[in-house]
Amino acid sequence: MTLTGPFKVLEVGAGTGIFTRALLADEGWNASIRRLTAVEPSKGMRDLLCQKVRDPRVDVADGIFQSTQIAEKWADVILIAQAYHWCTDFNAATVEFARVLKPGGIVALTWNSEDRLGADWVSQIWKVLGNHEEGTPVREQTVAPDF
Known part of the structure; x- marks a missing residue:
């Protein structure tokens, strides 16, 4: 089954709307959004999101994973940007995602990642830090797929 837009997007852990604004600023995503519901448990963050995002297709709601x-x-798409580590029960979240997601829908989790290879000076810093990270879990640099 191929998912075609425009999409109903559920953004969970939306915070102050940084990722929401990035989606809306991207021409491709903006044109692909029918409705976006941003769910965030913090009232202060929801209030700031409402101030910063002024799009009639966007709703902001109280909720958790x-x-x-x-x-x-x-939902056609569930997006979680930089927030899944706040989830306190991954099994319950999975059940919730299955409940709200349409058949054939997608769950996408995103994280910021350092570009450890792009600039020589950054690579040198990471080599120095690496000497002190022995035994700690560190995400390896990956290259995003070219779709």
């Missing part, structure tokens, strides 16, 4: 308060089979 395990309980989004979204209607069953509503």
Whole structure:
């Protein structure tokens, strides 16, 4: 099954809307969004998101990973940017995602990552830091797929 837009997007752990604004600023994503519901448990962050994002297709709601308060089979896409580490029950979140996601829908988790290879000076810093990171889990630099 191929997913075609425009999409109903559920952004969980939306915070102050940094990723929401990035989606709306991207021409391709902007044109592909029918509706976007940004779910965030912090009232202060929701308030700031509402101030910064002024798009009639965007709703902001109180909720958490395990309980989004979204209607069953509503979302075509679930996006989580820089927030999944705040989830306290991954099993319950998975059940919730299955409940709100339409058949054939997608869950996408994103994280910022350092470019450890792009500039020589950055590479040198990471070599120095690497001497002190023995035994700590460090994400390896990956290259994004070219779609």
